[in-house]
Amino acid sequence: MSSKKSDFGVFGLGVMGSSISLNIADKGYELSVYNRADSGEEEVVKNFISANADRPNIKGFTDLKLFIDSMARPRKILIMIKAGPAVDLVLNSLIPMLSEGDIIIDGGNSHYLNTKRRFDLAQSQGIEFIGAGISGGEEGARKGPSIMPGGRKESYAYVSEILEAIAAKDDFGKTCCTYIGPDGSGHFIKMVHNGIEYVEMQLLAELYGLMSKRMTNDEIAAVFESWNKGKLSSYLLEITILILRKKEGSSYLIDMILDKAGNKGTGSWSSKAAFDLGIPNTMMSAAVFARYISSFKEVRENMSKLVRTDSNMEQELNISILEKSYEFARLVNHQQGFKLMQQASESYGWNLDFSEIARIWSNGCIIKSHLMNILYKEFQTKEDLFEMETVNKALVKGESATREILMTALRSRFSLHCFSAAYHYWVDMTTERLPANLIQAQRDFFGAHTYQRIDAPESDFYHTKW
Template sequence: MSRQQVYIVMGVSGVGKTTIGKMLAEELNIPFFDADDYHPVANVEKMKAGIPLQDDDRYEWLENLGIKIREWQKTGGAVLACSALKEKYRTQLQSLPQEHLKWIFLHSDYEVIHGRISGREGHYFKPELLQSQYETLELPSYGIHIDVDQSPEQIINEIMENIQKKMEIGLFGLGVMGKSLALNMASKGFRVSIYNRHVDKIEVDIAKNFTAENPESNFRGFDDLKAFVESLERPRNILLMVNAGKVVDFVIEDLLKHLDEGDLIIDGGNSHYRDTIRREKELKEKGILFMGAGISGGEEGARKGPSIMPGGPESSYDRVGPILEKIAAKDKKGNPCCTYVGPDGSGHFVKMVHNGIEYGEMQLIAETYHLLRYHSDAEPEEIGALFQEWNKEMQSYLLEISIEILRKKENGDLVLDQILDAAKQKGTGGWSTNAALELGVPLDTISAAVMTRNISGMKEQRAAAAKKYDHKFSEKGNLKELQNALFEAYKASGIVNHAIGFDLLRAASEEYNWRLNLSEIARIWTNGCIIRSKLMEDLVVKFKDHREHLLMQAEIVQKISGYKKSLTGMVGEALNAGFPVPVMSAAANYLLSFTAEQSSANMIQAQRDYFGAHTYQRKDKPRGEFFHTQWNPEI
């Protein structure tokens, strides 16, 4: 029952902390301790003399109790009776994560407690000190609140009912990801309340049915929002798994009617980072905490362990981090693929960039497959075998699933050939492009992948244009002759795509003072998420040891220098044969631009100065000086 928890029974003197604490310890079969037994002699003498203790008197006492609390938790749990009247005292005692420390607040009217104290004999606490305790008491907004104007047996029954029934976290929204995350949390031993709205004939008994379908899991299902919120331990932690956009605001508005100060909302969807910043500020004014947590891994990852990217107040992460870390995937060293990313909307920004890199990697595989299939006339089985060989080195999740796709048949036919070639994008790829424009950072491969999805959606126009232009693939290639060069081009493009994504993270970190740890971000992307790969594992070390742009690191320079000819050659061959390779082309163009000391931008600056007098800098003058030329004397 105790699950290695420490229960602190608190309240003013006379509420029965010792009596109830001992009874609770016996009920839970864990030891009982009284905080008064740990007071220094000087404190006891003061109280015997009727002198109230000051904060300075309590500091060392509370520090020692905090140490004891940690020891008791490690040895199986305990019950501690302690007045803990002020919030700062309770903060000092809160030396364990929320999941291991539970507060039980015993209280009643002043007259009730005064009558109890007046009847006690031989206790050093004097009745006249009770008034000062009531004046000092700061009511906690969390924990189990029990009115003690009833029998000890009734009090214990009420406490046990609360301990048994209150749930540790609430999950709002039972879509595919929501259901999988709920199962994940329950499988890790957490008590989870789940909620899904009720809509007649559309969404009926979703939460209750899900609970019934998983009777072995520690769920409570609700379609009543108030009951859902009230089922949670205070301060409450609620994870939202709903669609990004206005829906999140509507959900928050509904939740606010039932929340208390100090409750925490975690947005686990793909919300825009600016919306997350706005929501955190708005809710802070109402006393509600808010975090944006990117979650990657799809249905399987959510169930077995995703990569989680939480951002917001660090104090909020301290509270809910132990839950998130326990349900996250584990890296090769067994550490959770979850870390505190940074303040504001940084968690959702990092998830947005993750998805941007994902767009680039998916398109790169798609165009590589397309070129092999229709340029070299390779059969899907051959391409799958080739990808499998490549993946011995790449260890890429996306390449792995592409192999399975190339082998999946339905009634003897390849399922892939039955899928319409019109891709969709949910917004995060486009948001990455917009963010890069705002920050003045190039995003070639990711932007190319987004635009390729957009043009793929123009299916009818493309079909009509193919007829008008009589577009045909030409210049057939030989699989054996091009596969090595294509593999090098694929690897080079992937490195460039990752370099571009991480450069956007670096720029955002500097602009918004987020202090993002690129090595740690790469680490939590090594498992659970969609873009996990051997390259990502290498980046953990590369960004830990070096802070410069990825393409400037010596080992990467050596690799890219070896792949460069294959990349540009493969792009040229593909285009000449009539095959679009947008991400591969973007990677080649970025690489050539990045490594070119002399660019074409001097002509751009001259043109801007000609028509708009925008001025320019000169090579033969100090940087920072600007000049204008009267290009056409007649103007």
């Protein structure tokens, strides 16, 4: 074990913490790691250190004071623990033991408003606090995640070297870690990343469900594989191909997995943020609700006995139509996700750089895709996906394909939550007059909420005695 003071500390040796620790150690930094030694967890640090005995630059601790004393100042500590109250508990014990100017990075999926609150608390005690979204799962953390740090730019300067060294690299060799903006912006961006992730996953689940009516798992995987060679390629598509082909003995594992989707909350946080900011993020909420609906397995089982569930699909699926529709829905998903970040940037004065966000999402993270590279370039001159010519053309072309897919699904009694949310959003966003005039009339009728008129200036509000 090295006697040098450590360059960095990692608090929490769970899935993410242990992988990111090895990543940091591989880059040659002196590292201290800590995990609590509560009942059942006594061996975590010991096991980690003995499994990595060939890395003398890692020192393990279960004593918080020794962990803190082992680091060079200003100390830089990444906490990689379960999001929620545990983070407050850890900060309450950690902060009083630190010295002015030390830096805590919360790398978990914390809610951005909690990050803002914790930032203020840490600052009030002379401690720097960075809320860094980290994406890439276990493999990304080990080999190079995408990192989204938010906080004071001055404090980021102290940790940028290490964070940028461990992050993934984009197609141009640049690091997939960039300073995002003040207070909770890094965690906000990670939350939206996860919202987009929920939709990308749900779209693939809907395609798989629909295609399963006429195709085997291997046939679906073969179609996805051909798509993954071109502009639709993405990490989630890639892992879906592997999942569909995975066998346990002679059975496909996917066929044995219970159809109840779990969640840890970031998708619903994204949807709530969209509601609060007034952004129609219809696909994210559809994806969250689709997971919730799936969790009512018992109800579904019982109800399925009451209705005719014969949902055979008469017609062949047209793969090229499916492909166009998938492209269409993914574009709408990204449009909605980036719109949400734009609104947050404006409302909170974060001055976010969307080209940079797309760039750091082009590798290392769960939603990395070919599309992210396109968006990285497009956002250098455009502010909205609808303004991007190639995107617009694909959306116009994809509309009729999506309509066809939706009609096929309706006829086969199969729900496409996210595809239909994408379709209706696009149709409404490209329709000059919507029936919202009736909503306004109703509001005025029962609540004197007033309405505007098409034959008068928008600044004028009217009330009628209906």
